Amino acid sequence: MTSAAPTHLAQALRRRRYPLTGWPWRALAYLLTSVPLAGVLSLGPLVVLAPLVAATNAARQGRPMSLSLTVFLNVVALTVLLLAPLLAVPVAAVERYRLGLVDDRPLPPAPWRGLAARYATGAAWREAAYLFFLGAVVPAVYWLFTLIVLMVLLLIASPFVVGPGEQVVVLWATAETPAQAAPYAIVGVLLLPVLWYAVGVLAAAQGAVARWLLWAAPDGTALREVTRSRARLVDAYEAERRRIERDLHDAAQPRLTNLGLQIGLARLDVPDDSPAARPLDAAHEQAKGLMVLLRQIVRGIRPQSLTDLGLAGAVRELADESPVPVGVHTDLARPLPEAVETTAYFVVSEALGNVARHAAATGVEVRLSDTGRVLVVEVTDDGRGGADPARGSGLTGLADRVAAADGRLLLSSPPGGPTVLRVELPWSA
Incomplete structure (x- = not known):
């Protein structure tokens, strides 16, 4: 597998030199800039949560819930639900831009398709879901993480604040002298690198959720199946x-x-x-x-490398020969039919060739997975996107080869990238 510079935080976290790079500082900046936005958005869930708590308390005490509270609860919930797809538009625009702090892969903006489309498309409701994620889940996680950070800082500071007549509670014990607090301070210092990594993990998780919910490609119009006779x-x-x-x-x-x-x-x-x-x-x-x-x-027409190395090895050989850094991830537990392996090999070869010629990408990920009845080949690049079978014979010829194997080819390539080529090749043992 060819090594390449990480393009997003999750990749950077797997590198040994991660703490010494700029990625931890980018992760910290991403978390800090999330605080004001999440704080404002948390008011929405609080407005809904307050009457819910009142209703719960009334039910626990055996008191009937007043009609005004019931009406208010339903009106607020309905209002929040109706406004969420509209409020998500500016928030999603800001988040797509801010995601660049932890992910260098471009996330193209979603085009405005009218007011009705905000309530009729999956992309709009995914943006609304991210709005609730940012206003409800993120504040709760941030508060928990802040408490952990404060606890670690208390451990480190405990020898300096304890003194004659002064006691400090550290974890489950009480320290009355600096000597008693010193071991806890050492533990706190040792936990600092863990916190440094935890900042990256937290930012990477939030960024992954943002990318998953704000990427408009999964809509049916964006993920097109290229079929032939x-x-x-x-x-x-x-x-x-x-x-x-x-x-x-x-x-x-x-x-x-x-x-x-x-x-x-x-x-x-x-x-x-x-x-x-x-x-x-x-x-x-x-x-x-x-x-x-x-x-x-x-x-x-079967390459020798397939016979000698198998599909996984032959694809890694293609990756080593590619001018663009390629990462290969395989999950193949058993041999596959020769026709399926040959088709998958040429799919990867053609896809990597197209990336090198047209995509201006800095990295490619190739995934091979066997579901038991279908071999799935996914090639993802972080290039400029905009691939269209109608503009050239490369993708059409590839679709022809896949269709001849009774498979199907799926393509998602919005302008600005990323491009995802997915091929599903059925087979039976």
Whole structure:
């Protein structure tokens, strides 16, 4: 797996040098700038929570809840629900911009499609869900984390505040002298790096939720299935395979065989100590290797690396050869049919080629997972996006190959990226 500079906080946290980079400070800035926004948004849940608490107390005490409280509770809940998709518009715009603190991958803005669309699209309600997440979940988590930080600071400061007649409660014990408080202070100092990492984990988790809810690609119009006529394609591929096999067998293979024989005969006439001996040996080996390659092509156009390394190893070999840093993640517990492996290999090869030529990406993630009945191939890049099958034959040809294997190809590539190519190839054991 090729190493690459991290493009988001979750990647940076897995690096050994994380505490010494700028990522922890970016995470801290992300958390601090979340405080005022989350504080304002927390007023909404409080408005709903207050009458709910009053209603709960009335029920526990056996008192009937007043009609005015019931009406108020329902009106407030309905108002918050109706306003949430509208209030989410400016909040989502700010959050998409602010997400750049912990994630260098661009998150394109959601286009305004009218007032009715704010109540009829999944993207709008995901933004509303993030509004509640930021106003309810984030404040609660931040308060808990703040208490932990204060507790650690108290441990560190305990030897300096304890004195004659002064006691300090540290955790479950009471310290009356600096000597008694010193071990707790040492524990507090040792916990500082943990807190430094915890800041990153907290920011990465919040950023992941923001990206998941604010990314507009999962809407049906953005995730398009590129389909072709399977029957026509199977017939066309079979006819083309027979033509290639015939041409190679009748034309190229005899010539290569004759070339190998001529080089072999020439090598016999050259002394071993001659300067031409080594180049002739190399040419002879290359000719034999080319013959082997042609036989493989005739047998089914299957790369040798698939046979030698398996699908996971062959894909990692493609990643090593890519000019763009590629991370490969595989979850393949058993061998797959050759046709499925070959299709998946060429999907990854074509996808990485397209990224290198068109995407201007700084990193690519390739995932291979076997669900038991379907092999899922996902290629995600952080490039400029905007990939469209209608503008070129690369994606269409790839869709043809996938369709011929009875699979399907899904593409999400909004302007500004990221681009996600997902291929599902069914198979049976």
